[in-house]
Amino acid sequence: MQVTIKVFRYNPEKDKKPHYETYQLEADPTDRVLDLLEKVKGYKDGTLSFRRSCAHGVCGSDAMRINGSNKLACKALVHDFGAKITVEPILGLRVIKDLIVDMEPFFDNFRKVLPYFINDDPAPEKERYQSQEDRERFDDTTKCILCAACTTSCPSFWASDEYLGPSAIVNAHRFIFDSRDQGAAQRLKIMNEIMGVSRCHTVFNCTLACPREIQITKAIGEVKKALMTGSLE
Amino acid sequence: MKTHQFEVLVVGAGGAGLMAGLYASRTAKTAIISKLYPTRSHTGAAQGGVGAALGSSEEDHPEWHTYDTVKGSDYLGDQDAIEFMCEEAVAAVYELEHMGLPFDRTPEGKISQRPFGGHTNNVTGKPVMRACHAADRTGHMILQTLYQQCIKNNVTFFDEYQVVDLLMTNGKAAGVVAIEIATGEMHVFQAKAVIFATGGHGRIWEITSNAYAYTGDGVAITLRRGIPAEDMEFFQFHPTGIYKLGILITEGVRGEGGILINGKGERFMEKYAPTVKDLASRDVISRAIYMEVRDGNGVNGKNYVYLDVRPESVNHYAALDGRKRPDGSPFVVTGEEILSKLPDIVDFCRVYLGVDPITQPMPIQPTAHYAMGGIPTNQFGEVKKDENKTIIPGLYAAGECACVSVHGANRLGTNSLLDIIVFGKHAGLRAAEFSKGADFQPLPADPTAFAQAQFEGFLKGDGRENAFDIAMEMKKVMFDDMGIFRSGKGMQNALEKVRELKERFKHVRVQDTGKIFNMDLINAWELGNLLDLAEVTTVSALARTESRGGHSREDYPSRDDQNWLKHTFAWVNETGKIELKYQPVTITKYQPKARVY
Numbered sequence: 113m114q115v116t117i118k119v120f121r122y123n124p125e126k127d128k129k130p131h132y133e134t135y136q137l138e139a140d141p142t143d144r145v146l147d148l149l150e151k152v153k154g155y156k157d158g159t160l161s162f163r164r165s166c167a168h169g170v171c172g173s174d175a176m177r178i179n180g181s182n183k184l185a186c187k188a189l190v191h192d193f194g195a196k197i198t199v200e201p202i203l204g205l206r207v208i209k210d211l212i213v214d215m216e217p218f219f220d221n222f223r224k225v226l227p228y229f230i231n232d233d234p235a236p237e238k239e240r241y242q243s244q245e246d247r248e249r250f251d252d253t254t255k256c257i258l259c260a261a262c263t264t265s266c267p268s269f270w271a272s273d274e275y276l277g278p279s280a281i282v283n284a285h286r287f288i289f290d291s292r293d294q295g296a297a298q299r300l301k302i303m304n305e306i307m308g309v310s311r312c313h314t315v316f317n318c319t320l321a322c323p324r325e326i327q328i329t330k331a332i333g334e335v336k337k338a339l340m341t342g343s344l345e
Numbered sequence: 346m347k348t349h350q351f352e353v354l355v356v357g358a359g360g361a362g363l364m365a366g367l368y369a370s371r372t373a374k375t376a377i378i379s380k381l382y383p384t385r386s387h388t389g390a391a392q393g394g395v396g397a398a399l400g401s402s403e404e405d406h407p408e409w410h411t412y413d414t415v416k417g418s419d420y421l422g423d424q425d426a427i428e429f430m431c432e433e434a435v436a437a438v439y440e441l442e443h444m445g446l447p448f449d450r451t452p453e454g455k456i457s458q459r460p461f462g463g464h465t466n467n468v469t470g471k472p473v474m475r476a477c478h479a480a481d482r483t484g485h486m487i488l489q490t491l492y493q494q495c496i497k498n499n500v501t502f503f504d505e506y507q508v509v510d511l512l513m514t515n516g517k518a519a520g521v522v523a524i525e526i527a528t529g530e531m532h533v534f535q536a537k538a539v540i541f542a543t544g545g546h547g548r549i550w551e552i553t554s555n556a557y558a559y560t561g562d563g564v565a566i567t568l569r570r571g572i573p574a575e576d577m578e579f580f581q582f583h584p585t586g587i588y589k590l591g592i593l594i595t596e597g598v599r600g601e602g603g604i605l606i607n608g609k610g611e612r613f614m615e616k617y618a619p620t621v622k623d624l625a626s627r628d629v630i631s632r633a634i635y636m637e638v639r640d641g642n643g644v645n646g647k648n649y650v651y652l653d654v655r656p657e658s659v660n661h662y663a664a665l666d667g668r669k670r671p672d673g674s675p676f677v678v679t680g681e682e683i684l685s686k687l688p689d690i691v692d693f694c695r696v697y698l699g700v701d702p703i704t705q706p707m708p709i710q711p712t713a714h715y716a717m718g719g720i721p722t723n724q725f726g727e728v729k730k731d732e733n734k735t736i737i738p739g740l741y742a743a744g745e746c747a748c749v750s751v752h753g754a755n756r757l758g759t760n761s762l763l764d765i766i767v768f769g770k771h772a773g774l775r776a777a778e779f780s781k782g783a784d785f786q787p788l789p790a791d792p793t794a795f796a797q798a799q800f801e802g803f804l805k806g807d808g809r810e811n812a813f814d815i816a817m818e819m820k821k822v823m824f825d826d827m828g829i830f831r832s833g834k835g836m837q838n839a840l841e842k843v844r845e846l847k848e849r850f851k852h853v854r855v856q857d858t859g860k861i862f863n864m865d866l867i868n869a870w871e872l873g874n875l876l877d878l879a880e881v882t883t884v885s886a887l888a889r890t891e892s893r894g895g896h897s898r899e900d901y902p903s904r905d906d907q908n909w910l911k912h913t914f915a916w917v918n919e920t921g922k923i924e925l926k927y928q929p930v931t932i933t934k935y936q937p938k939a940r941v942y
Contacts, residue, residue, distance in 0.1 A: 116865040126861045142697070154813030158856030158865040161383075168592045168693060170485060171385040187696055209862045210526065215382065229445025238399075241454035247447060252477070254447050254486065258384050273702040273757035293445065325692075 115139040115190060117148050119160065120200040122207050130207065132198075133157070133168055142192035145178055145199065149185060149211075172259030175202050176211050177270040182261040182321040202264035204273060217273040218260045224276060225284040225302055229257060231294030246291035251330050253286040255324040262318035262328050268311040275311045276302075278328045279317035285331040300339055308335050348534045351376045352780035354521060355534040355773070356508045356563065359386035360484070360762065361744025362493035362542035364769030365726075365776070366500050369540070371775035376501040378508055378523055378534065380867075382556065383492045387544055387556045388765060391484025393597030394459060394476025394691065394767070395441075396759030396846065397434035401455040401623045402474050402671040407431045410475060412935060414760060417626050418753025419894035419904065420937040421576070421930055426724040426749045428933065430760075433767045438477050440768065448479050449686075459600040459686075463626040463757045463942070472600075472624045474671070476759045481595050481687045502606040506532065507867055508562065510741075510796040511539065511570050512788060518739035519786035524798045526867065531793045537783045538742040538776035541720060541728075542566065542769060548578070548871075549879045550713035551824035553592035554586055563746040565874035567720050567777060568881065572730060572737070573914040573926075575748040576718035578886035579895045581756055582829050584630035585714025587697055588649040594690055594709055596758040598702075599623045600653060601686055602659035602668070602678060604867065605630070605705060606651040607642040607916040612662065613650075618942035622666075625942035628755040630897050631711040635829045644708060651706035654687070656680050658706075677794030680704075710827055715756055717749040717895060718885075719812070721914065726772025732914045732928040739779060739786070750912060753930075754894020769921075803869045806854035812869050814845050815876075821909075823879055831874060831886060832899045840883045847876050856861040877917070885913045885924045906937050 115137050122130035125321040135152050146164055153160045162185070169187040177200040178188050190197070205213035231240075243328060263269050263277035276284075284303060288296045303309045309332055318328040338344055353369040355362045358379035366377040379386070398405040410431040415422055442448060442456060449457035459470035479486040495502070503523070510522040512533075520535040521638075546561025547553045584605075585594040604623050605615045617633040618625035625633075638648045653659075656672050658774050659678050668676040679704040684691055687702075694700045694707050720742040721729040728740040744765045751764060822842040826835035850873065857865035891905035911927040918924055 113686070116646045120840070123859060124861055153865070159855075159859070161862045161864045165381055165385045165388065165558045166390050168390070168556060168590075170390050170482070170689070171381075171387070171556065173381070196349075212862050219382070221461070223496055228497035229490070231445075235439075235443040238439055242450055243450065243454050244450045247450045250447070251480075254489075255482070256489075257389070257485070287445070289443050290445065290447065338599070 113139055113141060114195060115148065116196050117152065118198045119152065121210055123159065123209060130297045132135050139190050141189070142245065144186050145188040145190065145197060146174055146185035148190070149199065150196070156159070161209045169259060171238055172257035175259040175261040177202055182265045184259060184261065184323045187323050202260060203258070204264045204270045215260065218263055218277070219281070221276045221280040222258065222283060225280045226295055226299050227287070229287065230293055232294065240292050242291055249291070250286050250289040251317060252326050253282045255326050256282050256286070257324060259320040259323060266320040267315055267316040267317070268313065272307070274306055274307045278332065281309060281332050281335055282326060282328055285335055288335065288338065304339050308323045309339065346556070347530065348535060349376070349470055349532060350535045350785065352536065353538045353540065353776045354378060354445040354534050355540045355542060356521060357544060358383035358502065359542060359544055359744060359746070360388035360487050360491060360765035362469060362540070362768035363495055364766050365493055365540045365743055366771030367491065367498060368770050369777040370500045371777070373780045376503060378503040378506045378521070380505065380507045380526070382504050383502065384486055384488060387559055389485045389488040390556065391762050392481040392593060392595035393461060393600065394478035394483050394759045395438060395487065396461065396464065396475050396757065396760035397438040397477055397763065398431065398456060399435055399438060399456060399477065401451055401458045404466070405473050405475055407435060409465070409473065410434065412467055413464050415756055415935045416940055417755055417757040417876055419755055419895060419940055421750065421753030422908070422909065423750050423931040424933040424935060425931050426752050429724045430751050430763060430767050436762050436772070437763070437766045440522035441487065441490060444490050444494050446479065446486050448477055450500065460624055460942060461600050461758045462596050462624045462630070464759070465621065470620050476597065476600060478597065481689045484762060489765070490937070502892040506843040509566070509799070509870065511566050512792055513570055513787040514789065516737065517786050518737065519788055520552065522793050524867070526862055529863055531796065533788065533792045535785055535788055537780040537785055538739045538741060538743035540726065540743060540776050542742070542744045544580050544747045545716040546875060546878045547713045547716065549819065549823050549875050549882070550762050550828070551820035552586060552591040552710065553713040554583055554591050555713065557706060558835055560871035561874050562871065562879040563742065563851055563879050563911035564719050568917050569876060570917065572728065573721060573916045575721035575882055576750060576912050577882045577915055578880065578889055578913060579717035579754045580713065581627055581717060581895050582631040582711040583627055583714035583716040584711050585652050585709040586635055587693065588708035588710050590697055591831055593714070594652060594691055594693070594696060594707060598654050598687060601654065601683065601755065602663050602676065603652055603654035605634070606653050606656060606664050608636045608644040608646070608650070609642055613637050613642065621942045626755055627758065627854060629942055631829050632897060634711055649708045649710045650892065652709045653706040654702050655704060655706065656683060661673055716745055716759060717748065717750070717754065717756055719746045722747045723750060724771065725775040726766070726768055727775060731799055732926045739783060741776050742767040753894060767817055797869065800866060803853065803855045803866055804858060806852050808852065808854035810849045810852040812853045812872055815850055816872050819843060819846050819876060819879055827883055827886065830897050830899055832885065836883055836887045840880070840887065841880045843876060843883060847880065850876055880922055885915050885925065888925055889913065910937065
């Protein structure tokens with residue numbers, strides 16, 4: 113099939129402001145949007161710049177806006193969008209070039225939530241035991257690949273990138289609800305700060321945007337509840 | 346040009362690089378340089394598990410793991426290194442758990458394990474549960490956990506810096522040259538010790554499970570600096586890639602009871618591996634699929650077969666095999682259990698194939714997957730400069746870019762994740778220790794000259810050739826003639842084609858002449874790496890007149906221990922000619938014998 117792909121372009125070394133370029137391509141309905149971008153880059157315009165690596169939705173490099181919603185280009189198939197596809201950078205982060213945005217504010221927020229295991233007891237010789245139920249409790253939020261599709265779909269984050277954003281809260285949740293971890297109190301304190309979970313107004317954009325299908329709004333709700341009740345039950 | 350100084354530099358931020366960085370940074374001033382954000386690394390795509398004889402649910406021993414790995418390697422692995430890895434495995438997996446890795450659990454709360462190809466109870470010969478897993482995203486969890494620990498320990502990162510050259514002075518490592526991708530600026534990193542952990546090069550082949558980033562940068566850079574590459578002819582084709590796309594479908598599917606079915610509806614692995622059947626080694630199964638397709642037994646006459654994990658199929662064949670749970674009850678699964686153990690596989694199939702593996706079989710074909718060969722090292726990550734095991738002071742390698750060799754001619758599933766945590770750690774420890782007793786080597790007068798020359802070439806080409814076309818032609822010929830089965834004639838054809846492509850590559854001119862995120866330029870350089878490694882792989886393979894593990898020749902169908910129980914060392918000399926030498930395999934306990942599954 114013939115596909116028209118309209119791509120956001122911005123080269124800071126040449127352009128005063130961004131513009132769109134349109135390319136016609138022959139495509140298969142099961143092609144990934146990433147395949148189209150590769151073809152554009154290979155045959156139409158080598159200057160088109162975007163990040164990509166694994167090409168099957170696990171590395172988190174290629175989050176972008178496709179026909180208005182945040183997707184991974186490698187998990188977005190042509191037949192889901194039809195013959196006219198518009199590709200733009202994710203919102204709320206500075207565009208560096210074409211589809212590449214500055215990820216630093218996003219990773220800064222990630223680093224703020226103590227996104228690592230805290231347990232100062234001496235480790236046993238073998239594993240720390242954990243029941244299957246306790247392991248299941250935080251399973252969903254271990255899936256996060258830090259692609260930023262959720263955070264950059266969030267109106268509160270658009271308003272201020274100081275807001276921790278859904279992804280950072282998901283990663284806090286992953287540890288807060290891990291029965292082996294001892295850092296919940298410290299993290300909940302961070303969650304309770306002005307740029308923490310109170311900025312979430314349950315718009316659900318994040319949940320819809322997540323390519324890993326993490327129930328993000330639910331996870332944020334669980335963190336809010338823990339703050340209100342003082343309990344992790 | 347900016348310069349930096351660190352005692353230890355790690356190049357690459359996948360599992361091996363992060364582990365090396367974590368350990369080195371405890372005692373030495375360390376930085377990790379990566380062309381990707383660390384969590385984008387290809388470790389994150391590993392699915393099924395990490396191998397260690399924990400014995401969570403049934404009897405197991407590191408010695409059994411060692412023997413299975415030796416046998417899996419088709420006796421080309423160095424047995425001292427394999428023994429070391431399998432012994433270290435148990436503590437290494439517990440260490441990951443102590444770092445917070447969310448392994449799945451047994452009903453008692455221990456780390457859950459599943460069967461995997463080639464891992465056996467050495468007494469009964471039946472599959473053993475040795476793969477420690479976190480659903481089907483074990484690699485993702487390892488990558489995330491190690492990155493989290495690096496944040497916790499304030500490890501220094503240079504993210505999105507493409508390392509393009511290794512600096513050597515007086516025969517010792519002196520540092521690296523890197524391009525800051527965001528600015529296009531060249532940086533010189535001076536160091537006492539350099540650890541390459543740059544991953545594999547599976548992008549040489551058309552159908553591949555490998556990331557775009559897997560362009561063999563470390564091996565290509567070291568080859569250009571006169572360092573050999575070991576056993577490059579051995580590249581693993583994973584039996585179960587998604588048809589046409591090559592996306593990995595974990596062996597864990599078969600560990601959970603999935604079976605391979607040909608176009609006639611037959612469970613064909615019974616013919617090829619009567620004891621372990623669908624859980625034979627990967628090379629064995631990939632060849633079996635190839636032969637089924639060749640004999641007209643592909644599905645609908647095409648070049649694929651089915652991987653079937655529908656509960657009714659799993660339960661049917663588990664009953665025929667007499668498979669039991671660890672508690673002695675019959676092995677019976679439900680759709681929900683499959684979904685909970687293999688959520689990503691189910692998702693991939695739904696997204697890319699429109700197939701629901703709970704109710705439909707998955708169309709699969711073998712896919713280029715893993716480099717057994719690479720930069721020659723010993724078990725401490727120290728790089729060997731020749732076939733006599735001479736060490737290059739200050740230079741280390743670990744993970745897929747390295748060849749220890751623990752995988753020999755064919756890697757067992759779960760041993761790649763094990764390799765990165767064990768050898769990443771030891772390379773980090775050894776490099777830090779070395780840096781304490783060493784001085785910085787002086788940098789060459791013009792440290793970026795060699796790298797600059799390579800990159801300027803891409804701006805000066807006459808533009809007659811298109812890099813995308815060259816890449817496609819390389820991938821095709823390498824998949825057709827340097828794939829699962831090889832022949833002298835086919836390999837010769839591949840070699841001539843790759844050499845032609847290398848000539849044509851000189852005419853490529855990148856369109857992007859800017860500084861900022863010039864991916865056009867970086868990708869062109871990466872393609873040059875792939876072409877170099879494709880040639881070395883083919884030359885190494887042509888010389889080896891036998892079949893062993895991942896190197897299967899139709900014109901030399903048998904293993905030849907008399908002449909070929911040895912590692913290939915390939916050098917690219919100054920005129921670009923490839924020279925080969927050989928190093929004997931280290932054998933400790935296990936004499937080579939026929940390999941039957």
